[in-house]
Amino acid sequence: MKTARYAIGIDLGGTNFRVALVSRDGVIVRKIKRPSGEQVVGSVLDTIEDLKHSEIAGIGLGVAGLIDRGRGRVFTSPNLRGIEAIDFVGEIKTRFNVPIVIENDANVAALGEKTAGAGQGFENFVLLTLGTGIGGGIIHKGKLLNMPSEIGHMSISADAEKCPCGNNGCLENYASARAMITRTVSMLEKETESLLKECCKGSIYKITPEDIYKAALEGDTLSREILRDAGRYLGVGLANIINIIGPEAIILTGGLIGAWNIYIQEAIKEASRRAFKELFESVKIIPSSLGDDAGIVGAACLVFMEAAGTAA
Numbered sequence: 001m002k003t004a005r006y007a008i009g010i011d012l013g014g015t016n017f018r019v020a021l022v023s024r025d026g027v028i029v030r031k032i033k034r035p036s037g038e039q040v041v042g043s044v045l046d047t048i049e050d051l052k053h054s055e056i057a058g059i060g061l062g063v064a065g066l067i068d069r070g071r072g073r074v075f076t077s078p079n080l081r082g083i084e085a086i087d088f089v090g091e092i093k094t095r096f097n098v099p100i101v102i103e104n105d106a107n108v109a110a111l112g113e114k115t116a117g118a119g120q121g122f123e124n125f126v127l128l129t130l131g132t133g134i135g136g137g138i139i140h141k142g143k144l145l146n147m148p149s150e151i152g153h154m155s156i157s158a159d160a161e162k163c164p165c166g167n168n169g170c171l172e173n174y175a176s177a178r179a180m181i182t183r184t185v186s187m188l189e190k191e192t193e194s195l196l197k198e199c200c201k202g203s204i205y206k207i208t209p210e211d212i213y214k215a216a217l218e219g220d221t222l223s224r225e226i227l228r229d230a231g232r233y234l235g236v237g238l239a240n241i242i243n244i245i246g247p248e249a250i251i252l253t254g255g256l257i258g259a260w261n262i263y264i265q266e267a268i269k270e271a272s273r274r275a276f277k278e279l280f281e282s283v284k285i286i287p288s289s290l291g292d293d294a295g296i297v298g299a300a301c302l303v304f305m306e307a308a309g310t311a312a
């Protein structure tokens with residue numbers, strides 16, 4: 001049988017999902033982005049139909065949450081409530097009858113960066129997605145580790161903030177977009193002076209991380225403090241990763257890397273204070289090069305690897 005040239009990669013997020021037709025070397029031939037909405041299963045199936053090709057090796061699906069790749073199920077997803085009840089794999093299989101693989105979204109993003117992005121030159125690296133929550137994926141000896149790698153849920157405090165995952169003191173409660181916004185709103189409710197009071201048509205409940213970064217660049221004290229504090233906590237997480245794994249690189253992706261000059265710089269500074277000097281000096285902390293496309297590329301690459309029996 002002829003080897004199929006393409007696979008379909010899907011990245012399913014809470015707000016939008018992306019579907020792409022991807023070649024064996026990780027190049028996107030065509031992609032579609034649509035809102036997730038109420039009827040997400042139907043929308044995803046229809047979008048696959050729009051991109052279908054006669055030479056498809058299979059379909060790869062990246063989803064935020066704890067995934068059982070072997071059984072093709074989502075165990076739990078703190079940031080995509082209700083997704084556990086949906087049998088995506090079954091639904092896709094019934095309609096298209098091709099191999100399908102499901103994996104954590106940050107894990108497939110790491111594989112995408114390894115295949116066609118900023119991770120190409122590294123055999124051992126950790127990828128972090130910095131958005132509403134914080135996700136992680138680990139490439140070890142050139143392969144994606146088939147492990148949860150829930151880096152955003154490492155505890156960095158013994159008690160404190162309750163996390164949607166049920167634990168207390170998780171990294172993402174201090175360093176994610178959700179954490180920044182919660183803290184900003186609470187400070188503004190306490191009448192803290194800030195340029196942010198004037199933004200978002202006067203509704204402090206609509207503030208985004210972009211608003212906070214913009215105000216910080218305009219010299220707003222509260223916004224700078226929010227970004228620096230979140231960065232400092234991210235630096236605690238980075239130091240833990242560096243000390244435990246000692247990777248060649250940490251690749252950062254997600255909406256928050258737009259605030260690199262304050263948030264990430266602060267994180268790097270904090271990590272340099274905490275990690276073993278020798279380990280810190282041998283790690284490169286760099287932005288992803290595929291950005292939002294890493295997940296769809298990686299999900300498709302995982303299909304090729306599963307078919308060839310080379311996935312970890």
Ligand SMILES: [Zn+2]
Nearest residue numbers: 153163165170
């Ligand atoms: Zn958690």
